[in-house]
Amino acid sequence: RKEVEQDPGPFNVPEGATVAFNCTYSNSASQSFFWYRQDCRKEPKLLMSVYSSGNEDGRFTAQLNRASQYISLLIRDSKLSDSATYLCVVNSDYGQNFVFGPGTRLSVLP
């Protein structure tokens, strides 16, 4: 089993739709969690950190469920510019062991 797994893609949704991605991780000692976004042929960029109580940044909401070891990302009112690959990232300790999931590709269609 991979350490970080994500929903298989691609997700093709119309503009304005709400879309949710899930991510599961296997290491129960994981301490910090992130969502990164990667555009085609570009580098990954931080979208948002994921906090235990859940957090929101505009149209994006991230949730963490430690008991079930999964993380989610909800995108509301999706825009064409949201089209990208979304990478779930887990840090297994307070060090620097960042493990990336395989990513889920989102295409928002006009």
Added chain:
Amino acid sequence: DAGVIQSPRHEVTEMGQEVTLRCKPISGHDYLFWYRQTMMRGLELLIYFNNNVPIDDSGMPEDRFSAKMPNASFSTLKIQPSEPRDSAVYFCASSGTAGANVLTFGAGSRLTVL
């Protein structure tokens, strides 16, 4: 700050040649990472440094790969001899312990080995 700077952006070489990829981390960041990304395997950590010292190189595929960080502002990843299966995008990233423990990536070096 100019961000993490990598060079070259693209490299095409022939099997057996030596390849050297370069990275300049963000000033003040004390961690530097080298990742490799392919369609099949996604993003894989190759090695990371803390204060110029290699901490974990368990991801380095084999002895053909080596990485150095002679000072806080420069690192290299070398492949010698290169093979077609080394074709990938190689990303350098840096992070600082004083911040939010967040990785900032460079634009990547796209390597093609013929």
